[in-house]
Amino acid sequence: MIAPHRRSVLGGLCSCGLLGLGGCVTNMANEAPMTAGYRPQSDTDEGGLWYIVDRVERNVERSRYRVRDPDWNTYLTDIVRRLSPDLHADMRVYLLRAPYFNASMAPNGMMQVNSGLLLRAKDEAQLAAVIGHEIGHYTQKHGLARMRDAKARADVGIFLSMGLALAGVGAAGDLANLLLIAGQYSYSREHEREADEIGLQRMAAAGYRPMAASEVWQQLIEEDEADPNRQSPSVLFATHPAQQERMETLKGRAQQISGGDRHADRYRTHISKIRALLLEDELRLxxxxxxxxxxxxxxxxxxxxxxxxxxxxxxxxxxxxxxxxxxxxxxxxxxxxxxxxxxxxxxxxxxxxxxxxxxxxxxxxxxxxxxxxxxxxxxxxxxxxxxxxx
The missing domain is CATH 1.25.40.10 (Tetratricopeptide repeat domain)
Structure with missing residues (x-):
């Protein structure tokens, strides 16, 4: 593990989040949800998207920012398995040393989890809430919808140039460009709400306490409001449903689902081994x-x-x-x-x-x-x- 450089890390963390492109308004009613073992035909637009993402994944596998600790990789993989017993065999989880709150799910089953997310989760249930949300994007093929909407809005040129860059053909761009793209091309609010609902359902089925999802959002709001240099909502908040609305919706839905565990002790056991390193990265920001x-x-x-x-x-x-x-x-x-x-x-x-x-x-x-x-x-x-x- 090495000390992260902000620009390089952000390039890594944004790579999957940008692959689908487009604030989507495409009707997904005719698109079947993901099934186990699925892979699109190579001569389709979805096949082309997977081709690009597969190339990106090879770069992620070799990335100097990838955390290769076997204990943590097994732990994250086990959480994915609990949340998605039907599809977990088609997913790969990559932990990246990046001190920002983020996780992302690519259309081909590649999930990236940032170390900054681990630091901010108070227990395993909160971490599972974020991972379950990303699985929701995957099962509903939201990334494919974003790509199709980009093409419909004549943004296919941007999509292709950025996809090739992220796949290693060209330069991925500087920090400002990455932030601009991340803010402009993101999931629609309808997709975020759908992923939230699926995440809650999967949390409950896996035995996690669903209320953890609203707590994560509240914690992010508190951090955001504490920043004296904040002049406008962050990229994360700008492209999601209104902060208070989303937190209250998650809380209301969680109140309808009883039971569930937090697994706080199990989480503390894992995080204690790397917490000092994560806090050092946090201070470098x-x-x-x-x-x-x-x-x-x-x-x-x-x-x-x-x-x-x-x-x-x-x-x-x-x-x-x-x-x-x-x-x-x-x-x-x-x-x-x-x-x-x-x-x-x-x-x-x-x-x-x-x-x-x-x-x-x-x-x-x-x-x-x-x-x-x-x-x-x-x-x-x-x-x-x-x-x-x-």
Missing amino acids: RQYDRSLVLLRRLQAETPEDGELIYFEGEVYRLRDGDGDRRLARETYEKALAAGGCPPEAWRALGQIQRKDSQHDAARGSFRRYLELKPEADDRMIIKSYLERSV
């Missing part, structure tokens, strides 16, 4: 106010989690606004008292103490850091400071 909303939501589940408290301190340190240095110091101290935080908490506290001219305290913090992590990559720098400050 420099969306500090949104990250604070996320961290506080996670802390509400486990308030004495030293690792989560440490990363909250990192937000304050990196944001470096008025009063943030004091907040960072207090938060690091709280993390160390709670226990379970990484050794880097001592280094970060030492950095704050050094800036505040508390040199004796800083030396003590740095020494404790090296005791806990003697092979740290920055040990020579820390040792040099300790030698100079004696």
Whole structure:
């Protein structure tokens, strides 16, 4: 696993989401839902779409951003199997190291799950809600409908040029172009509502608590509203049904379906192995106010989690606004008292103490850091400071 670059990652995460193209108004009444083992004839428009997506999938398989951890890939595949016992054999799941909330489903059965989604799901049921929604797009062949609508609106040239680029024939375009395309060419609101309904039904059949679907949407709204730089709705919100409407619709439907489990403990067991890495990626986005909303939501589940408290301190340190240095110091101290935080908490506290001219305290913090992590990559720098400050 490697540190993600925003432009390259976004190219990967957008690739499948763009393949169908078009805010669709095509009547899908004559298109049969997906069946097990289905593959279109190569001389049809659907066959041509699958050809492009198959080429994209080969690139995804080799992608440097693909997470190849066998435990997580087995875990995600098992969730897909529970949600889709009828079609799971035709689906492949790829986990990508991309710190954005997203999952996408291509017409040929390729699913991409971003690591940013894993960080934002509070339990397995919430993750299953997103995956079930994407399976809904797949079963109803919404990607095919989007392509046909694009052709009907004379956008086939855009479709072909972008499809070839994503398949590796040409350049995939810069970040701005990808965002523009992602905002303009997306599922219709009718398709999103249909996928929501199918996702809820599959969650209930698999034994998950359907209310988790509305909770995911509420959490996204909270993050979006916390961003002080937000001038307009995000791409995600701009192309979906109205935020409040969708959340309330999902909640209302879930209330009609009783039972279901969250499998929170099972999810925490899996996420604990990679959570620190995901949080590091989250901070690289420099969306500090949104990250604070996320961290506080996670802390509400486990308030004495030293690792989560440490990363909250990192937000304050990196944001470096008025009063943030004091907040960072207090938060690091709280993390160390709670226990379970990484050794880097001592280094970060030492950095704050050094800036505040508390040199004796800083030396003590740095020494404790090296005791806990003697092979740290920055040990020579820390040792040099300790030698100079004696």
